[in-house]
Amino acid sequence: MNELRIYTTSPRFNSSPVISVWGIAGIGKSALVRHLQYDRMLHSNQFNMYNWVDVSHPFNLRDFSRDPIKECRELLSEHHCFVVIDGLQSKEEWDSIEAALVSRPSTSVIIVITTEASVATYCTTNKEQVFNVKGLEAAAAMDLFRKEVHKKNPSSPLYRQRDAELEQLILKCGGLPKVIVSIAALLARETEMLMDNVHSLNHKFIQHLETNPEYESLRGLFDWMHSYFSTFPDSLKPCIFYLSVFPPGRSIQRRRLIRRWIAEGYSRDSDEESAVNKGEKFFSKLLDLSIIEEIPRPVSTEFSGDTNTKVVSRRVNGFIRDYIVSRRMEENFVFELGPDCALTTQRTGRHLVVLKSWDRDRIVFESTDFSRLRSLTVFGKWESFFISQSMWLLWVLDLEDALGVKDEDLKKVVERLHRLKFLSLRGCIEICHLPSSLGDLRQLQTLDVRQTSIVTLPVNIAKLQKLQYIRAGTTDPASTLSVSSSWLPKFHRHRGLIGVEVPRGIGKLTALHTLGVVNVSASGGKAILEELKKLTQLRKLGVSGISRHNSREFFSATSGHVHLESLLVRLDRDSQNCLDEISLPWENLRSLTLCGLQDKLPLSRNPLSKLRKLDLEMGILQEHDIKFLASLPELCILRLQVKQLKLHFYAEICGVQLVTFSKVKILEIACSSSELYLTFGSKSMKNLEVLMIDYSSASYELAGLTNLSELKEVLLKGTNDEAFRTQFANTLANHPKSPTVKLEGLPFLFLSRITS
Structure with a gap:
C-alpha cells in the first residue's frame, strides 16, 4: 500500500531536499529513519536539529475518495513538515507529487521510499541523496528483538537470554523490523512452552508466518513479495532460487556462485555479452535487491582479482532464503539431506545439498532419485557412496566444504561423471593427485583445487578445450620460500602462492581466462612461458618462480595479453633486480600482487592508471616509491x-602537503621489524575506512590518525591482547568517526549504534 506520511517538525533547512530511498521490502519507516540518522550525509547538524513529534497524518495514495495531494498541500501551508512517501512505484506517481509539493521553495524535507532503483534516482538530481537501505545487522536485529520483548513483557526471559536457536530464528527474520517486532510480540507472551515455540518457528518459519492469525500484520509483506518475485525476468528467477543451495548464514563467494551459474546454464554467452559479465550483473542485481547481503568481515587477500573496496563477506538474506525454500519444492528445484530426512520421504530434484547435520544413512541416500540431478554440494563429512552410477547427468560437483575426500574418491568421480562442467575440491587437503583420466571430462569449464595437496596438473588436462578457469596452489615448507615465512602475513603463508607444476600443452587451452598459481621454474621455465604466450584471453594470471633467468621471457610472453586485469608475481630468492629496466605490459591491470621484492619497486616506469588493488611484499619501501604509490589515481586497496x-x-612541495592516496579505502600493513613508525599527513588518505595492522611481531607508534577523517575500523591482527585493544581504542576516542578497534583472534562484535 502506498502511503504519504507527514510529520510536523521544527526544521532548520533553507530548502527542501528530496532524499530518495530504495531497498528491501519490509524495512519500515522506523528502520529507515535510524539508517538515515547514521548515514554520513545526514550527520549534519541540520538534520539532527529536527524536533520529532508524535503526530502523523497518513494518506493512502490509492484511496480515490480523497485527494491526498490537496490535503497534503493544505497541511504544508500551515506547518514545516517531514514528508515520507512510502511505497512509490512509478515515475509518473512522483511527477504528480513533485508538481504539487516540490515545485516551490520550502523548508520541509521529503523522503521517498521505493523498491525500484530507477524510481529512486528519478526523484532527485543529487546522487548523494539516494540510499539503498539494507536489513538490520545481526546485533542490531537482536537488540530490536530484546527491546520489543521487554516492552511487551519486562519479565520475559527472552530479554536477556542467549540461545543459539533464538539467534538462528532472528537471523531468519532477514533484518526486517516488521518481522522481528511481530515475532517479539508473540514470544513475549509465552512462558512454559517458550523454547518449544522458538523451535517450532525455526523449523517451519515461513509456514507459521503465513498461516498463523497472530501474524496478520505481515500479510501485506507476503502479498508484496509474491508480486515482486513474479516481476523478475525469467533469466534471473533460477539464479534466485539457486541460492537455497547454501545453508542459512553460510558465506557465499562471488566467484564460486557465478561459476556455478555458468555451468548450470543460468548465465550464458551471447553475441552482446559473455557469460561471466552476465553473471556479474546478476550477482550485482541480487546485491542491490538485498537478496544477497553484505556482512562486514576482514579483507580477503587471496589471488582473485576482486577489486571491490568493501570489507565484506556475503550471504543470502535469512528471510528471503526461507521464503525461497518454502516455494522451491513446488518444482523440486533444490532438495536437502538433513536431520529430518526419513526413508519414506520422496526425494528428487535438480540440485542436492548434503548438510553437515545429516547422519549419513546409506539406505536413505540410495533410495533417492538422482535421474534429474544436475548439482551435488556436500557440507561436512564425505562418504564414498555419495557418488552414484545414476548421477550420469551431473554438471556441478562442489566439495569445497566437504571433509575426508581422498584420491580414490576423486578417481571414482572422474570415471563416472563425464558430463561435469564444474569441479571444486578446494580445501580437500587429503587430495594429492589429479588422475590422468581427468582428460575425459571434456565438458569441464571450472577446476578449483586450491588448498589441496596437489603439486602437479596432469598431462591430459590439455585435452579439456572448454576449460576457462583453473585455480590451484599448494603451501610448501617454509624452507622453500623465497623469504622467511615468519613475517609473511597469513594471506601469503596459507593462500597457496607457491604454485603448481603445469604440463607442456597448457597453451592449447585457449579458452582460459583465469589461471594460477603456476610455478614457472618447476614447469620447465622458458618453455612453459612460450605456452603462456598462447593464452591471450587471460584476465587473471598468477605465477611463481620468476627469476633473472626467465623474467624477460615472462614479460614478453604476457605483453600480448591485452585483456589481463589481475596479476600475481612471486620472485625467486635473490631475483630482486630481474625486473629492472623492463617495461611491464600492465596498463590495463586493476589488481597487482608482487612478492619477494627487496628495496626497489620496479613500477615507476609503467603506466598503472587503472590499478585499484596493490599487494607488495618487499624489504624496504623507499620515499620515492611511496610518492609513486601516492600518485596512482584509482588505487583503493x-x-x-x-x-x-x-x-x-604524505608528500610535500616547498613545505606544503599535497593531496595523496585520495581514493584508498583499505590499508593493511605488516612489518617484521621490532618497531614501526607510521605517519599520516593532513591531506593523505582522507577516504581511508579500514586500517589493518599486523601486531604479531612489532610495536607501533602512529601519528596523524585523526587526519584519517573517514576511518571506521582498525583491525589488529596477530594478537588477542584485549588490554592493548582497549588502549588503542582510547587513542581514537576523540576521532570524529569513533572507529571501532577489533582483534583478529576474537569474534567480531557488531555493535549496534541504532537508537531506540
Missing part, C-alpha cells in the same frame, strides 16, 4: 609487507 622502521604517508 593497498597492502604492504615490509621490514623497515618508518613509513610516512
Whole structure:
C-alpha cells in the first residue's frame, strides 16, 4: 500500500531536499529513519536539529475518495513538515507529487521510499541523496528483538537470554523490523512452552508466518513479495532460487556462485555479452535487491582479482532464503539431506545439498532419485557412496566444504561423471593427485583445487578445450620460500602462492581466462612461458618462480595479453633486480600482487592508471616509491609487507602537503621489524575506512590518525591482547568517526549504534 506520511517538525533547512530511498521490502519507516540518522550525509547538524513529534497524518495514495495531494498541500501551508512517501512505484506517481509539493521553495524535507532503483534516482538530481537501505545487522536485529520483548513483557526471559536457536530464528527474520517486532510480540507472551515455540518457528518459519492469525500484520509483506518475485525476468528467477543451495548464514563467494551459474546454464554467452559479465550483473542485481547481503568481515587477500573496496563477506538474506525454500519444492528445484530426512520421504530434484547435520544413512541416500540431478554440494563429512552410477547427468560437483575426500574418491568421480562442467575440491587437503583420466571430462569449464595437496596438473588436462578457469596452489615448507615465512602475513603463508607444476600443452587451452598459481621454474621455465604466450584471453594470471633467468621471457610472453586485469608475481630468492629496466605490459591491470621484492619497486616506469588493488611484499619501501604509490589515481586497496622502521604517508612541495592516496579505502600493513613508525599527513588518505595492522611481531607508534577523517575500523591482527585493544581504542576516542578497534583472534562484535 502506498502511503504519504507527514510529520510536523521544527526544521532548520533553507530548502527542501528530496532524499530518495530504495531497498528491501519490509524495512519500515522506523528502520529507515535510524539508517538515515547514521548515514554520513545526514550527520549534519541540520538534520539532527529536527524536533520529532508524535503526530502523523497518513494518506493512502490509492484511496480515490480523497485527494491526498490537496490535503497534503493544505497541511504544508500551515506547518514545516517531514514528508515520507512510502511505497512509490512509478515515475509518473512522483511527477504528480513533485508538481504539487516540490515545485516551490520550502523548508520541509521529503523522503521517498521505493523498491525500484530507477524510481529512486528519478526523484532527485543529487546522487548523494539516494540510499539503498539494507536489513538490520545481526546485533542490531537482536537488540530490536530484546527491546520489543521487554516492552511487551519486562519479565520475559527472552530479554536477556542467549540461545543459539533464538539467534538462528532472528537471523531468519532477514533484518526486517516488521518481522522481528511481530515475532517479539508473540514470544513475549509465552512462558512454559517458550523454547518449544522458538523451535517450532525455526523449523517451519515461513509456514507459521503465513498461516498463523497472530501474524496478520505481515500479510501485506507476503502479498508484496509474491508480486515482486513474479516481476523478475525469467533469466534471473533460477539464479534466485539457486541460492537455497547454501545453508542459512553460510558465506557465499562471488566467484564460486557465478561459476556455478555458468555451468548450470543460468548465465550464458551471447553475441552482446559473455557469460561471466552476465553473471556479474546478476550477482550485482541480487546485491542491490538485498537478496544477497553484505556482512562486514576482514579483507580477503587471496589471488582473485576482486577489486571491490568493501570489507565484506556475503550471504543470502535469512528471510528471503526461507521464503525461497518454502516455494522451491513446488518444482523440486533444490532438495536437502538433513536431520529430518526419513526413508519414506520422496526425494528428487535438480540440485542436492548434503548438510553437515545429516547422519549419513546409506539406505536413505540410495533410495533417492538422482535421474534429474544436475548439482551435488556436500557440507561436512564425505562418504564414498555419495557418488552414484545414476548421477550420469551431473554438471556441478562442489566439495569445497566437504571433509575426508581422498584420491580414490576423486578417481571414482572422474570415471563416472563425464558430463561435469564444474569441479571444486578446494580445501580437500587429503587430495594429492589429479588422475590422468581427468582428460575425459571434456565438458569441464571450472577446476578449483586450491588448498589441496596437489603439486602437479596432469598431462591430459590439455585435452579439456572448454576449460576457462583453473585455480590451484599448494603451501610448501617454509624452507622453500623465497623469504622467511615468519613475517609473511597469513594471506601469503596459507593462500597457496607457491604454485603448481603445469604440463607442456597448457597453451592449447585457449579458452582460459583465469589461471594460477603456476610455478614457472618447476614447469620447465622458458618453455612453459612460450605456452603462456598462447593464452591471450587471460584476465587473471598468477605465477611463481620468476627469476633473472626467465623474467624477460615472462614479460614478453604476457605483453600480448591485452585483456589481463589481475596479476600475481612471486620472485625467486635473490631475483630482486630481474625486473629492472623492463617495461611491464600492465596498463590495463586493476589488481597487482608482487612478492619477494627487496628495496626497489620496479613500477615507476609503467603506466598503472587503472590499478585499484596493490599487494607488495618487499624489504624496504623507499620515499620515492611511496610518492609513486601516492600518485596512482584509482588505487583503493593497498597492502604492504615490509621490514623497515618508518613509513610516512604524505608528500610535500616547498613545505606544503599535497593531496595523496585520495581514493584508498583499505590499508593493511605488516612489518617484521621490532618497531614501526607510521605517519599520516593532513591531506593523505582522507577516504581511508579500514586500517589493518599486523601486531604479531612489532610495536607501533602512529601519528596523524585523526587526519584519517573517514576511518571506521582498525583491525589488529596477530594478537588477542584485549588490554592493548582497549588502549588503542582510547587513542581514537576523540576521532570524529569513533572507529571501532577489533582483534583478529576474537569474534567480531557488531555493535549496534541504532537508537531506540
